[in-house]
Amino acid sequence: xxxxxxxxxxxxxxxxxxxxxxxxxxxxxxxxxxxxxxxxxxxxxxxxxxxxxxxxxxxxxxxxxxxxxxxxxxxxxxxxxxxxxxxxxxxxxxxxxxxxxxxxxxxxxxxxxxxxxxxxxxxxxxxxxxxxxxxxxxxxxxxxxxxxxxxxxxxxxxxxxxxxxxxxxxxxxxxxxxxxxxxxxxxxxxxxxxxxxxxxxxxxxxxxxxxxxxxxxxxxxxxxxxxxxxxxxxxxxxxxxxxxxxxxxxxxxxxxxxxxxxxxxxxxxxxxxxxxxxxxxxxxxxxxxxxxxxxxxxxxxxxxxxxxxxxxxxxxxxxxxxxxxxxxxxxxxxxxxxxxxxxxxxxxxxxxxxx
Amino acid sequence: xxxxxxxxxxxxxxxxxxxxxxxxxxxxxxxxxxxxxxxxxxxxxxxxxxxxxxxxxxxxxxxxxxxxxxxxxxxxxxxxxxxxxxxxxxxxxxxxxxxxxxxxxxxxxxxxxxxxxxxxxxxxxxxxxxxxxxxxxxxxxxxxxxxxxxxxxxxxxxxxxxxxxxxxxxxxxxxxxxxxxxxxxxxxxxxxxxxxxxxxxxxxxxxxxxxxxxxxxxxxxxxxxxxxxxxxxxxxxxxxxxxxxxxxxxxxxxxxxxxxxxxxxxxxxxxxxxxxxxxxxxxxxxxxxxxxxxxxxxxxxxxxxxxxxxxxxxxxxxxxxxxxxxxxxxxxxxxxxxxxxxxxxxxxxxxxxxx
Numbered sequence: 001x002x003x004x005x006x007x008x009x010x011x012x013x014x015x016x017x018x019x020x021x022x023x024x025x026x027x028x029x030x031x032x033x034x035x036x037x038x039x040x041x042x043x044x045x046x047x048x049x050x051x052x053x054x055x056x057x058x059x060x061x062x063x064x065x066x067x068x069x070x071x072x073x074x075x076x077x078x079x080x081x082x083x084x085x086x087x088x089x090x091x092x093x094x095x096x097x098x099x100x101x102x103x104x105x106x107x108x109x110x111x112x113x114x115x116x117x118x119x120x121x122x123x124x125x126x127x128x129x130x131x132x133x134x135x136x137x138x139x140x141x142x143x144x145x146x147x148x149x150x151x152x153x154x155x156x157x158x159x160x161x162x163x164x165x166x167x168x169x170x171x172x173x174x175x176x177x178x179x180x181x182x183x184x185x186x187x188x189x190x191x192x193x194x195x196x197x198x199x200x201x202x203x204x205x206x207x208x209x210x211x212x213x214x215x216x217x218x219x220x221x222x223x224x225x226x227x228x229x230x231x232x233x234x235x236x237x238x239x240x241x242x243x244x245x246x247x248x249x250x251x252x253x254x255x256x257x258x259x260x261x262x263x264x265x266x267x268x269x270x271x272x273x274x275x276x277x278x279x280x281x282x283x284x285x286x287x288x289x290x291x292x293x294x295x296x297x298x299x300x301x302x303x304x305x306x307x308x309x310x311x312x313x314x315x316x317x318x319x320x321x322x323x324x325x326x327x328x329x330x331x332x333x334x335x336x337x338x339x340x341x342x343x344x345x346x347x348x349x350x351x352x353x354x355x
Numbered sequence: 356x357x358x359x360x361x362x363x364x365x366x367x368x369x370x371x372x373x374x375x376x377x378x379x380x381x382x383x384x385x386x387x388x389x390x391x392x393x394x395x396x397x398x399x400x401x402x403x404x405x406x407x408x409x410x411x412x413x414x415x416x417x418x419x420x421x422x423x424x425x426x427x428x429x430x431x432x433x434x435x436x437x438x439x440x441x442x443x444x445x446x447x448x449x450x451x452x453x454x455x456x457x458x459x460x461x462x463x464x465x466x467x468x469x470x471x472x473x474x475x476x477x478x479x480x481x482x483x484x485x486x487x488x489x490x491x492x493x494x495x496x497x498x499x500x501x502x503x504x505x506x507x508x509x510x511x512x513x514x515x516x517x518x519x520x521x522x523x524x525x526x527x528x529x530x531x532x533x534x535x536x537x538x539x540x541x542x543x544x545x546x547x548x549x550x551x552x553x554x555x556x557x558x559x560x561x562x563x564x565x566x567x568x569x570x571x572x573x574x575x576x577x578x579x580x581x582x583x584x585x586x587x588x589x590x591x592x593x594x595x596x597x598x599x600x601x602x603x604x605x606x607x608x609x610x611x612x613x614x615x616x617x618x619x620x621x622x623x624x625x626x627x628x629x630x631x632x633x634x635x636x637x638x639x640x641x642x643x644x645x646x647x648x649x650x651x652x653x654x655x656x657x658x659x660x661x662x663x664x665x666x667x668x669x670x671x672x673x674x675x676x677x678x679x680x681x682x683x684x685x686x687x688x689x690x691x692x693x694x695x696x697x698x699x700x701x702x703x704x705x706x707x708x709x710x
Contacts, residue, residue, distance in 0.1 A: 216594025239571025
């Protein structure tokens with residue numbers, strides 16, 4: 001049985017989407033239980049409409065719902081201890097749930113997750129990992145926006161976290177890992193990336209196959225299973241790719257509706273376009289995974305629909321089933337056994353955890 | 356008359372592409388002269404095949420050609436004073452040419468350009484500006500890889516350089532400008548972006564309409580005319596967008612050739628696909644512009660063909676015709692008149708210029 005805690009209030013549409021999404025999950029998986037947190041007057045009527053969900057769920061009423069535009073500090077001030085978001089995270093800490101899913105706002109969810117779950121021993125900063133569709137299959141890219149900047153050791157942490165996730169999700173024994181970099185050599189300012197590369201190469205871990213630097217266009221090619229970078233450039237890359245995909249879809253739509261010949265062609269090729277649409281369907285790869293904390297939290301897109309929310313829930317399910325947290329702990333130990341004096345640690349969770 | 360210096364040896368194919376590209380330019384513009392630098396035994400036979408180019412060109416023999424895989428320091432060591440790349444840049448410095456075009460390697464071209472032309476008064480670092488096709492039209496994104504990292508004042512320099520270029524190319528009087536950022540607020544590490552935003556807002560220049568932060572997906576939307584960021588994330592964004600476009604083109608190709616219905620549809624919609632292909636044709640927007648130096652240098656893609664190289668030459672032509680350098684100088688003065696005590700300057704050209 002996989003026990004999943006749900007912040008039912010998160011997202012642009014709240015329970016109408018989140019609870020409906022759970023219905024899709026129970027239709028596909030028989031071994032799940034949900035712990036649903038939210039405002040009774042909003043969630044209860046929706047649960048009534050989805051008896052199959054209600055049948056495998058416990059519901060906990062929470063007064064407070066974190067708003068999509070709350071700043072992280074506001075959310076912590078008003079929502080700590082009592083909001084549906086907090087309670088859903090806390091269920092993981094308390095051992096009542098194996099993973100937490102929220103479509104609530106990213107900054108608030110990360111701030112609360114850090115505060116509640118804390119970073120794992122020897123991990124300085126959490127990361128948000130995205131699953132990225134590639135020409136070959138899928139890759140993991142992290143950090144896509146948990147924090148800005150990363151030193152060499154934090155980049156190595158991300159490589160360990162990402163490769164453990166790749167092993168949990170992609171059924172590869174030794175995922176390939178690349179450090180995101182720019183092509184021009186001898187450029188100043190990338191000392192941390194270079195140092196991380198050197199240490200990863202030297203460590204030569206059996207849990208990851210470090211392949212050196214990759215560039216922006218390697219992400220879409222699927223050159224490596226795991227692309228490691230700091231959160232600013234990772235977030236820019238993710239959003240830029242989303243924007244480019246939308247832009248091309250618009251070009252295509254405009255081109256195919258311009259003449260009657262093109263429209264006729266569209267009719268014949270309708271199945272092909274449908275396949276393309278499915279291939280580019282961001283709902284299917286919905287879910288940013290918070291890694292490096294003592295528990296798994298999955299962030300669903302706020303604007304997604306029920307199927308997108310279900311994908312985020314199932315992503316969490318898969319990671320529990322494949323024992324992601326155990327894998328990460330083992331990988332951290334392995335790395336530090338190989339590279340013992342890797343750094344003088346700051347006080348764990350100090351600066352970051354109190355944000 | 357616009358006088359253009361050409362490094363004929365640059366690029367993956369050398370004069371076969373560069374000189375052929377000039378042929379396309381002379382067919383479209385009557386008021387150009389070329390100053391062509393390269394190895395006589397390689398360039399002369401190609402020039403013989405393009406008499407229209409030869410008729411408006413002076414050719415200067417250079418022993419050395421910078422290789423595509425030379426590191427910047429190697430290129431400077433072996434190619435300074437005597438390579439075709441150096442000589443083409445030097446022609447701008449000497450006033451023999453108005454703009455320099457090379458398809459040679461980016462790192463070497465930037466190192467030589469900085470060394471030879473030096474940065475403009477009060478500009479600390481040069482930037483590479485890319486022209487980015489958007490859903491609306493085109494935008495300018497800089498820096499896409501000249502240097503890594505930028506403090507608040509360097510970001511402001513980039514905003515000034517980019518908005519002057521937008522006025523030169525897009526015929527807008529007050530281009531809109533955005534600072535590239537990530538969506539999550541209250542995140543540590545973006546002090547420089549925030550400070551740059553504050554100063555640009557306060558300066559309220561008549562030469563640019565500062566619109567605040569933009570995110571990665573705003574680039575493709577064309578939310579602003581000029582997107583300002585430091586070189587690492589700018590380069591990642593550019594390459595990621597290129598990779599995504601290729602990936603989708605491959606999806607589309609695979610989908611359209613899978614069934615006979617789809618192939619039939621493709622036949623009917625052939626013109627539409629042709630339009631799409633033209634819209635996504637990177638050759639037409641070929642050319643990274645080095646800004647912030649005492650002279651304009653345009654970097655063509657190394658792997659481009661004659662039409663792509665011609666586009667880079669014509670981009671240089673347009674910027675000369677529209678007096679880009681004068682615009683930049685005036686804009687810098689304007690900004691510093693408004694924000695006089697903006698910084699304590701490092702020794703001009705010191706650290707960067709000696710690279």
